[in-house]
Amino acid sequence: EIVLTQSPGTLSLSPGERATLSCRASQSVSNSYLAWYQQTPGQAPRLLIYAASSRATGIPDRFSGSGSGTDFTLTISRLEPEDFAVYYCQQYGSSPRLTFGGGTKVEIK
């Protein structure tokens, strides 16, 4: 079974800074079917990136995804106040078909 490990657990940054979030898989993610979500308190997750590097509709271009195989990265080029949230990666396809990472909290320093 594939396990997704996100790091760091918490990222303390200031608005305007660059955020780099990591998602590492215990085995290769099939077809790079790796997605990233943003979640703010009380809200459902919001899709940011799918297929490792494609931005979802309406997502600002300061969000970018990269990676393949077992190592994936979400980058926020310049943090806006609304970007302070929890971020999850998710894989699809490899057993057990769908898995989430444990999340990275991006907090204001």
Next chain:
Amino acid sequence: QITLKESGPTLVKPTQTLTLTCTFSGFSLTSSGVGVAWIRQPPGKALEWLALIYWDDDKRYSPSLKSRLTITKDTSKNQVVLTMTNMDPVDTATYYCAHRGWFGELLPWGQGTLVIVSS
């Protein structure tokens, strides 16, 4: 426009069976490639995938919960139903359903429904 909405009891007792319904619009679960997933999130914790059903009635479950879960669909009502047996307080969570996209992404999500397990 695709929308999904979860419904079900807010409070269940330990050992009871939970039944949740996801009512959707904007797509058909008879169309090739379509899938609907259930995900849950305990308070303050991470997302956990539970189950997935496809247009062809293929069903997949989280290995850790497989023995307790059943997912079904009613295409005439545009609904997906999840049942979870033998509920425990650790199953207290917000339960979401979501449409599965072509690359395995989940979009959109329902608003979620909070289920509390307590005697």
